Amino acid sequence: MSFHERLTVNGAELVVEAFGPQDGPAMIVHHGAPGLGSRSEPKRSFGPFADTFRVIVFDARGSGESSDHEPFTHAQWVADVDAIRAYFGHERIVMAGGSYGGFIALEYAVAHPDRVSALVLRDTAADTAHDHLAVERAKSTDRTVIPQWAIDRIGTGRFESNEQLREYWKAILPLYDHQHDPAKDAAKLAATRFHYRTHNAAFGQNMPRYDLKPKLPSVTCPTLVTVGRHDWRTPVAASETIAELIPDARLVVFEQSGHSPQLEEPELFQRTVRDFLAEAGVV
Structure with a gap:
């Protein structure tokens, strides 16, 4: 069953879509590129998982078709994710995010460890070192x-x-x-x-202060870290840092991809994520 609504979330109007069985395990996917990105990429990349999961995507505040209600901070974006989780009535979720969306996925896992059953990251970073x-x-x-x-x-x-x-x-x-x-x-x-x-x-206010490395060892949920071998923006080394700091995290490098293996090698990406979630006991 699909869902497509404009919801009031923490004072902002957010366009939210959901796909898949309402009683399936929930997966919230956060898009990247604040001010440029939208739910269209997560919808395309994770839509196939709606055969099993309740896949929830949305335009974050200040992006896509959602309203430009400030603040545009990591804490606010994390709070919006949690409000969406609560709206759909899920106690725990698979949290997924790519690029800047990976920053928010990591921040969410750190802030709400009891609400994350598994973490799926794509082409992201824990700091600005690279x-x-x-x-x-x-x-x-x-x-x-x-x-x-x-x-x-x-x-x-x-x-x-x-x-x-x-x-x-x-x-x-x-x-x-x-x-x-x-x-x-x-x-x-x-x-x-x-x-x-x-x-x-x-990028002007949040990123100069962004460094989650000290908090990553506290992430205890199963974690998959994926990255394209030829990613120009968040290179393999940035993903290696995350995988080294999160206990038992799994790192997968996609050899024929740049910043978007979920789109450049979609079949391999989907199989990798499905296998990981099955082994994590989420499915």
Whole structure:
């Protein structure tokens, strides 16, 4: 049974969708790229799991079709996840997230360990230690020439308008996939809703203070850490750090992927996640 509503969550209007059996185990998936991302990617990536799971996706406050109600903080985004969990009546969930959504998934697991049955992470990080590598890759790529003004804004949250954020997104999109397809980049650009203030808050205010490494040993739920071998933004080393710090975490590297193995190697990604959840006893 599907669900598609605009819900009032902690004062914000969030567009929320749910798929799969209402009595199935719950999975909440958080999208990445605050101010750029939306529920469309998690819906596409985790929709196939609705044959077994109650898959819940949503546009976070300040992104997609949801309202721009501040604050745009990790604590608020975590509180929104928990409110959505409570709305659907689930005591425990599989928490999943990729890229910046992985930051929120990690933060949720740290804040609410009793509510997470398993954690699925994709191309994410526990701190900003590897951000300089993204700048280096942007400078050295042979796919396109990225303007210096765009390179200077990677991970900074310094945008003056939605139009400027759009031009930045257009400039860096060629870096994301292992096999570059300009047509896919154009489609992603056309489908994106821009919220530059959200993006500025995420990267200009939240990220300079972001370092979850000291708290990761406290995560006790089964954890799967996935990453594309050729990820320019959150490299394999960032995932290795997470896997080393979370007890018994499993690390899987997708050899033919960049930042999005869930889209670049979907069959392998889905099989990997299903096998992990089955072994974790969630299914």
